Amino acid sequence: MPRIPTSVLIKAYQGTPLLPLLLQECRTLTSARNELRWLRERALRDNQPPRLGSPGWRTRLKIMCQQRSRGVPLQYILGDQPFGDLEILCQRGVLIPRSDTESFTFQAAHLIRQMALESNDTPSPRRQRPLRVLDLCTGTGCIALLLHALLAPNFEDMQILGVDISPTALTLAQKNLAHNMHLDLLTNRAVTQVHFHRADVLGVGDESESVPKIQEVLREYFPRLENSDGSASEFECDLLISNPPYISTADFRNGTTSRSVRRFEPQLALVPPNTPQSEMPDGCNVEDVFYHRILTLSLQSQSKLTVLECGDIMQARRVVAMYQAMTTDQAKEFTMEVWPNSEHDLAAHGFHPHDGSRCVIIQRAR
Amino acid sequence: MLRPRSWLGALQALPRLPRLSTQHRSFSITPILPAKPLPPRLKINDADLTVSYLKGTGPGGQKINKTNSAVQIIHHPSGIVVKCQATRSRSQNAKTARSLLADKIEQKEKGGESRVALKAEVARKKKASKMKKTRRKYRDLEGKEGEVLEEGLEEAEEGLEEAQAVPKVGGSGEKGPAS
Numbered sequence: 399m400p401r402i403p404t405s406v407l408i409k410a411y412q413g414t415p416l417l418p419l420l421l422q423e424c425r426t427l428t429s430a431r432n433e434l435r436w437l438r439e440r441a442l443r444d445n446q447p448p449r450l451g452s453p454g455w456r457t458r459l460k461i462m463c464q465q466r467s468r469g470v471p472l473q474y475i476l477g478d479q480p481f482g483d484l485e486i487l488c489q490r491g492v493l494i495p496r497s498d499t500e501s502f503t504f505q506a507a508h509l510i511r512q513m514a515l516e517s518n519d520t521p522s523p524r525r526q527r528p529l530r531v532l533d534l535c536t537g538t539g540c541i542a543l544l545l546h547a548l549l550a551p552n553f554e555d556m557q558i559l560g561v562d563i564s565p566t567a568l569t570l571a572q573k574n575l576a577h578n579m580h581l582d583l584l585t586n587r588a589v590t591q592v593h594f595h596r597a598d599v600l601g602v603g604d605e606s607e608s609v610p611k612i613q614e615v616l617r618e619y620f621p622r623l624e625n626s627d628g629s630a631s632e633f634e635c636d637l638l639i640s641n642p643p644y645i646s647t648a649d650f651r652n653g654t655t656s657r658s659v660r661r662f663e664p665q666l667a668l669v670p671p672n673t674p675q676s677e678m679p680d681g682c683n684v685e686d687v688f689y690h691r692i693l694t695l696s697l698q699s700q701s702k703l704t705v706l707e708c709g710d711i712m713q714a715r716r717v718v719a720m721y722q723a724m725t726t727d728q729a730k731e732f733t734m735e736v737w738p739n740s741e742h743d744l745a746a747h748g749f750h751p752h753d754g755s756r757c758v759i760i761q762r763a764r
Numbered sequence: 765m766l767r768p769r770s771w772l773g774a775l776q777a778l779p780r781l782p783r784l785s786t787q788h789r790s791f792s793i794t795p796i797l798p799a800k801p802l803p804p805r806l807k808i809n810d811a812d813l814t815v816s817y818l819k820g821t822g823p824g825g826q827k828i829n830k831t832n833s834a835v836q837i838i839h840h841p842s843g844i845v846v847k848c849q850a851t852r853s854r855s856q857n858a859k860t861a862r863s864l865l866a867d868k869i870e871q872k873e874k875g876g877e878s879r880v881a882l883k884a885e886v887a888r889k890k891k892a893s894k895m896k897k898t899r900r901k902y903r904d905l906e907g908k909e910g911e912v913l914e915e916g917l918e919e920a921e922e923g924l925e926e927a928q929a930v931p932k933v934g935g936s937g938e939k940g941p942a943s
Contacts, residue, residue, distance in 0.1 A: 500854065
């Protein structure tokens with residue numbers, strides 16, 4: 399981590415004594431000033447109306463700044479994070495939603511709307527059943543909930559299922575559903591159309607633990623309604639979206655993963671479990687283990703659109719190659735792209751030109 | 765015996781009068797005039813805009829948890845650039861930036877006729893009127909206080925005279941044996 403220039407430190411000390419505290423984590427003066435403003439706003443709001451006996455807002459603000467200087471994520475201190483127009487509650491033990499994921503979710507909603515418009519031109523019997531969305535490794539439930547908010551005006555009938563292995567995450571996701579409905583950011587339909595369920599996506603967990611397998615959950619929630627095409631799968635969905643753990647053990651330790659993330663966010667949501675190379679599918683890296691599993695599910699469920707967040711371009715290309723290897727006999731049925739790819743999209747969504755996360759978008763051609 | 769009963773019946777059959785709302789009852793006789801409507805907001809063509817999210821330096825994703833939510837909008841025909849990082853929400857910042865941009869463009873195009881200029885004018889007039897009222901109030905108060913003060917002074921002078929009168933009497937008494 400580069401040193402903070404002395405001139406910046408001096409400037410911070412000239413401002414307020416709290417600024418140097420925040421600078422330790424924020425690294426730039428602009429960012430530190432912004433965070434101080436947000437923290438102050440929250441401290442003042444929490445102190446409304448002022449209570450006798452409890453510490454005042456200044457004391458509260460100082461405590462929050464000290465926490466931040468130790469690296470505690472701002473979202474854990476404040477307890478929430480905006481995601482689209484939603485307000486997602488955050489707590490220790492559950493990954494904080496990132497703005498990159500927000501961009502991918504908007505893109506997924508845009509594409510599914512476009513696909514629905516195209517399919518409306520050529521009427522097919524398939525439009526009978528509700529739009530089905532599967533969000534694997536949902537965490538706070540941010541993707542599932544934002545998709546409901548974005549698609550509710552266009553789709554009357556929806557089934558959105560968020561899946562996670564962590565009970566803490568599922569409790570929080572459920573809380574987020576209620577919280578956003580209370581704030582009127584989600585329509586009343588959300589309570590019947592969005593569900594969260596515990597399941598093991600990898601299916602490598604101990605037999606002793608009674609975590610349901612993902613296929614069992616999908617058979618229950620998204621059963622195949624028509625068996626006309628005579629395929630063997632027992633479940634189907636339209637959109638499969640996921641932000642699975644994708645950081646390799648090496649990257650988690652070598653400094654590319656920031657101190658705050660490493661120390662305070664759950665490793666379960668960041669690093670895939672260490673699978674022995676002998677049990678891995680051919681040519682698959684350990685950090686890509688989730689993608690192999692999710693791509694298999696995508697094929698089985700015949701999802702029309704699959705959107706997967708990846709750590710960087712290299713990983714995204716590996717995922718594309720993995721899918722090509724799995725579908726050699728039916729390559730013409732799919733279009734694949736790594737998004738964002740064009741200079742315009744990269745800049746518009748604030749992505750780093752050659753580093754940082756990307757997503758793989760797989761569309762099933764009709 | 766029957767007459768009052770029938771009369772009572774007639775009374776009960778009267779339709780209920782609409783209740784006057786106590787909240788909106790005005791004691792002022794001067795009617796409340798609606799404020800002069802502002803011109804409609806300027807519509808900006810989305811094709812002229814480049815909206816971009818600024819995330820600062822370095823990559824994002826799961827590895828780094830960034831709190832930067834700045835939004836920048838460039839309006840190509842006028843070359844105006846607006847940046848907003850007021851809240852932690854990108855979508856909220858984008859909305860704020862849009863309205864800021866609309867205000868700026870309008871001000872550039874219309875000058876004194878723009879919404880911002882008109883609003884500023886209204887605010888200025890209100891402030892001027894308030895200041896005038898304040899000045900008038902204190903001038904009146906000062907005038908009254910001056911009267912009160914003068915009266916008080918007169919009273920005090922009278923009191924002084926009385927107080928002076930006593931020693932005078934005493935003095936004359938003292939002086940009496942001396943002379």
